[in-house]
Amino acid sequence: MHISKNAAMQIVDEISQLVKQNINLMDETGHIIASCDKSRIGDFHYGAYKIITECLDEYYLKKDDKERGMKQGINLPLELDGEIVGVVGITGSHDEVITAGRLIKKMTEILLMERRVSYHQLMDKRVKNAFFEEWLINDGYKNFDDLRERGKSLGIDIDKPGRIIIVSIDELDEYKDNQEGQSVIAKFENNVAAFLNRNGYKAHFRNASRQIILIDDMTTEKVIEFSNELADYIYEKQKLNLNIGIAGKSDDMHEAYIQAHRAWNAAAAEHEKIICYEDMSLELLVNCIPAKIKLEYITKLFKNSSVDEVKEYMSLLKAYYKEQGSIQAVSDSLYIHKNTLQYRIGKLKELTGYDVRKPSENPALYMAYLIMQDIEMEKSETYALLHETK
Numbered sequence: 001m002h003i004s005k006n007a008a009m010q011i012v013d014e015i016s017q018l019v020k021q022n023i024n025l026m027d028e029t030g031h032i033i034a035s036c037d038k039s040r041i042g043d044f045h046y047g048a049y050k051i052i053t054e055c056l057d058e059y060y061l062k063k064d065d066k067e068r069g070m071k072q073g074i075n076l077p078l079e080l081d082g083e084i085v086g087v088v089g090i091t092g093s094h095d096e097v098i099t100a101g102r103l104i105k106k107m108t109e110i111l112l113m114e115r116r117v118s119y120h121q122l123m124d125k126r127v128k129n130a131f132f133e134e135w136l137i138n139d140g141y142k143n144f145d146d147l148r149e150r151g152k153s154l155g156i157d158i159d160k161p162g163r164i165i166i167v168s169i170d171e172l173d174e175y176k177d178n179q180e181g182q183s184v185i186a187k188f189e190n191n192v193a194a195f196l197n198r199n200g201y202k203a204h205f206r207n208a209s210r211q212i213i214l215i216d217d218m219t220t221e222k223v224i225e226f227s228n229e230l231a232d233y234i235y236e237k238q239k240l241n242l243n244i245g246i247a248g249k250s251d252d253m254h255e256a257y258i259q260a261h262r263a264w265n266a267a268a269a270e271h272e273k274i275i276c277y278e279d280m281s282l283e284l285l286v287n288c289i290p291a292k293i294k295l296e297y298i299t300k301l302f303k304n305s306s307v308d309e310v311k312e313y314m315s316l317l318k319a320y321y322k323e324q325g326s327i328q329a330v331s332d333s334l335y336i337h338k339n340t341l342q343y344r345i346g347k348l349k350e351l352t353g354y355d356v357r358k359p360s361e362n363p364a365l366y367m368a369y370l371i372m373q374d375i376e377m378e379k380s381e382t383y384a385l386l387h388e389t390k
Contacts, residue, residue: 003027003078003086003112008034017219018107019100021073022091025108028052028084040069047075047088055084058101060094060206073097075231080112128154129205130213134215136164139254156203161217163247164256165227166264167192170241170271176209185209187238195233199226210264212257220246220276227274243267246276269373286370294371301352301368310372313348316341317369320356 012034016023025034030049032040046068047059059075073091077084088108090097132156135147151158169188171325175181196204203214215226223246231242237268245264249254259277266283267275289297302310316334323329331341347358352368354361 003033005033007112007115008086011108011115012036014111015104015107018131019090019104021097021100023070023104024089024091026075026087028086028384030087035077035234042289043069045075045087045089048089051075051077051087052084062094064094064181065143074101076101078105078109078112080109080116085112090335106296125205128156131156132203132205133207136212136257137207137254147316158253161251162203162214162253162256163217163223163236163249164253164260165213165223165247166210166245167213167227167230168243170243172209172243172268184238184240188234188240191234191237192230195230212260217249219249220278231273241271242273244274245269246274248277252371265373269318269321269370280285286374289371294375299372300322301354301364303351313351314369314372316344316348317356317365321366321369325357 003025008027012023012025016036020205022036022154024032024037024040024045026045026048027033030045030052032043032045032048035041047061047066047070048169050056051059056077058077061070061072061075064071069089072093073089074094075087075089078086078088088105090101090104102355135151135158148158156241169175169185169243175184188210189206192204196202196213201213201215205212215223218226220293227244227246231244234242236242241262245260245262245267247260247263250259262283263277266280267273293354298310302313305313316330319330319333323333327338327341331338336344348365350353352365354364356362356365
């Protein structure tokens with residue numbers, strides 16, 4: 001096992017808070033990679049090198065050896081699985097370090113083992129995430145038998161019927177682009193994992209700050225009940241509202257993911273807690289429209305506008321529909337004056353020929369909004385074509 005400099009420095013910092021002595025941590029080459037004395041980092045340590053090359057139980061230096069750059073103290077091997085992976089050195093007189101030395105050695109080895117376990121858990125999680133993405137999202141596998149065997153090695157039975165749920169924090173965009181928001185998302189993911197473990201489910205993974213969850217095959221009513229329990233649990237822990245999309249029943253798990261994604265997309269757009277694919281209406285119609293027709297609709301409606309200009313109008317429409325058409329609420333949401341908002345709505349009417357404030361004309365713009373939501377979320381063929389034509 002190679003000890004990283006970052007892990008070594010964290011270990012030294014943790015232990016130095018408990019003991020008074022100066023601590024050095026050397027890697028398998030005998031070089032100091034972490035120390036309470038930052039000026040020594042990078043120096044070659046002769047005592048550590050002797051322990052590693054001669055497999056010594058300890059190396060004690062009675063006084064400073066300036067020629068070899070060593071200070072009085074004891075050096076002890078760090079062993080994991082019978083292998084010396086590094087050396088820990090404690091500076092001080094024999095009486096000061098002989099008692100603490102063995103304790104510090106054991107503490108360091110325990111911390112290294114914890115980091116190794118955490119590292120393997122992280123790698124296992126990444127491998128599983130990659131598998132789930134290939135199986136459910138990308139649908140790019142060519143050899144189903146190979147996919148089945150890979151799943152078995154990870155404890156995943158791809159032939160077992162199940163239901164898919166996609167869960168995220170409501171107003172997710174407000175959390176994704178800042179450090180505080182990322183901390184909230186990380187805590188949300190841990191709480192989701194805790195809830196699922198409590199209910200005997202382990203098949204879940206992160207995608208675009210959402211949680212994709214696989215549960216047992218059950219009725220839609222039972223899935224809704226399960227989803228409500230999850231939403232209540234997260235609200236109790238973090239006071240967060242959720243958007244949850246539930247797939248319909250399907251033997252094709254890739255298709256089930258697409259259904260859950262459509263439902264989640266609608267829930268996020270409408271700030272609903274739960275939407276089932278089976279209950280979708282206009283959103284479902286939009287999802288069934290071929291990419292070419294979607295492109296034709298947007299390009300005709302917004303004429304020669306650039307993609308960025310279309311996105312700007314979509315931001316206006318998103319706020320308008322969220323606030324149920326309240327001009328004051330929409331202007332507050334967009335941080336603009338009411339007159340500026342009215343001006344932009346007027347420009348939108350000039351461009352498209354439709355007035356979002358009129359019930360008879362609003363549906364055409366709402367359809368465009370749903371199409372653009374779908375294009376943005378999928379980054380699909382339509383998205384690429386839209387960039388080419390603008």
